[in-house]
Amino acid sequence: MWTKSFIMALISVIILGVLSLSIGVYDIRGQEDGIRMLFITRLPRTIALMLTGAAMSMSGLVMQLITQNRLVEPTTTGTIEWAGLGLMFVYLIFPAPTLVQRMTGAIIFSFIGTMVFFLFLRKIKLRSSLIVPIIGMMLGAVISAISTFIGLVFQMSQNIETWFVGSFASVQVGRYEYLWLIVIITILIFLYADKLTLAGLGEDVTTSLGLNYNRIVLVGTGLISLAVGVVAAVIGNLPFLGLIVPNIVSMYRGDNLRDNLPWVCLVGIGTIMVCDIISRTIIRPFEVPVSMILGTVGSVVFIIILLRQRRLG
C-alpha cells in the first residue's frame, strides 16, 4: 500500500487540506482571535469534507461491487431521494426534529431504498448494464414525486428544497460531529472488504465458496445506508462523487477492493476538497453550494467515462 505514488497522493491531499484551512473571508492569521476561529469553523469544515468525501466515494464503490455495475452510486439508485423522503417523514412526525432524529430517518429510508433498488435489479432481467442507472434515476424521480406531493400537502417543500443542496457552509463545532461515525463505518468496510469482493463475483460463486450471499449484501447495504444517511442529514446531497472516484481509481489500478479502498478514500477526499475550494473562491466573499460544482463537474466526468467505455467496447 505504501508505494511512492500513494505517498505522493497523500502529500497532495494534505496540501489541499492546509489550503482548505487557510481559505476564507475571515483572515485567521491577521486577527487576534484567529486561532479560535480556526477551531470553530475552519477545522470542522475541513474534517467534514474529508469524512464525507471518503464516505460517499466508498459507498459508491461498495454499491458498484454488489450490483456488478460500474455506473451505480447513491445518486443513480435513488438512495438520495429516499433519504430525502425519510427526512420529510421525520419533519412530519416531529415538529422540530433534532439532528439525531433526522439522521435516523434518513438512514432508515436510505436502507429501505437501497434494498428496494437491489431487489428490483434481481427481479428484473436487464438487457444492458447502461439501463441500470436509468432505472435507478427514474426510481429516484418517483420517490421525489412522492416527496414533493407530501411536501405540498403539508407545506414543507421548502425544507426539502434547501436540504437537497449539499453545502458545507453551515459546518462548525457542534454541528458536524456525527460525521465521525463515518470513521467507524470505514473501518467496518475495510474489515468486510474481502467478503464484499467475493459478493461482487455473483451469488453462485459466493455460495459455492461457502458464504452467505444475502447476508453480505445486507451488511454491505446497511453500511452504505449508514454512511449515506449520516451525510444526507448533516450535509445534504452530493451528486456523482461515489461514481467518478471509484471509476477513476479502477481505471488506473484495476479492481481489488482491499487495495483500492485507501485510494478511493484519498481521491474522494481530494476531489471534494478541490470542489469545496472552488465553491468558496469562485464568487468571493460569497460561496456557492458544493453540490452544484460537483453536479456540473461530475456529470462531465461521468459522460467522459461513459464515452471511454463505449470506445473500449
Place this chain on the structure above:
Amino acid sequence: METAYFNNEDRSAGAFPSKKDERRYWIILISLIALGILASYGLLVYKNPVPISSPSFLPVVKRRTVALTAMIIAAICQSLSTVAFQTITNNKVITPSLLGFEALYSVIHTSTIFFFGASTFINFTGASSFIIQIILMVLMCLILYGWLLSGKYGNLQLMLLVGVILGTGLKSLSSFMRRLLAPSEFDILQAKLFGSVNNADIRYFPIAIPIVIVAALLLLIYSNKLNVLSLGKDICMDLGVRHKRSTIYVLILVSVLMSISTALVGPLTFYGFLVATLSYQAAPTYDHKYIFPMALAIGFLIITGAYFFMYHIFDAQGVVSVIIEMFGGITFLAVVLRKGTL
C-alpha cells in the same frame, strides 16, 4: 388456427388480433373522447362565479380557455412523443423527458439572463424568442443524439444515459448560474421558469399551435414506418428501412414536441409514460395508426379530468401536476415489476 382462419367473424387481417378487439378499441376511444370533452366543458363553465347572463361570463371562460389550450397542447406533445420515443428505443418503460429537455430549457433561460442581463432577457419574449428557443433545443438534441447514435458504437441506451446525466449536470450548472444572479434578476427568471398550464404564455400560442399540429401530423403519417421500427434494428434493416435515418427523424419530431411542451407548461416526467402505458392496454395492436389516436384521447382525458376534479371537486389547486406525476411514477414501478425485463 385453421378454424380461426376460415371463420370470417374472428379472422384478423388488420391491426387487431380479432374483430372483438377492434370493436372494443372503438368503444373505448369514443367514450374516452366523450369524457374528455365533458371534462373540458366542465373546466370551462363549471362553478363559473358569475351567472351566464352576466357580461363578465365570457371573459372568465376566455381565461379558462387559455389553460385548456395549454392542456391540450401538452397532451398532444407528451402523448405522441412518448409513444414514438418508446417505439424507436424499443423500450416501453422510458420517456423522452429523460433526454434532459427541462434542464436544457432552464439553461437557455438562465444563460440569457446571466450573459446578457435582465433587460435583454425581458425583451427575449414573444414569438421570435420562442422560435429561437425551440430551434436551440432541437439543434442541441440533434447534434448530441445524432452524434451519439452515429458511428460504429452508436447505441441508444448510451444516448439515453448521457441524456440523463447531462440533464443532471445542466440542472446543477443552471442553479449554479442562478446563484450568481442579482436577486432582482433571479425573480424575473424564476417567474419564467415555473411553467404550468395556468401561466402559459398566451403569446406563444400562435406559433406553438401550428408547429405542434405539423409535428403531430408528421408523426401520424409516419405510423407505418414506426410499425417497422418497433420490430427492432435488424428486422428493420432487412425490410429496407434506413434505421438510423428514421430514428433521427423521429427524434427530431419528438424533441420539437417535447421542447414546446416544456416551454409552455414546464417539465412533466411521468405523465407521458402514464399515457403511453394505458394506451398500449387500451389498444392491443402494433399499429401506430391506432395507438396514436388512443394515446391522444387518453392524454386529453387524464389532463383535463385531473384538473377538473382537483380544481372544482376537491379544490386542491396547484397539486394537479404533482398528482399526475405521482400516479405516473407508481404506474412506472408497477409496469417494470410486472414486466420483469428491461
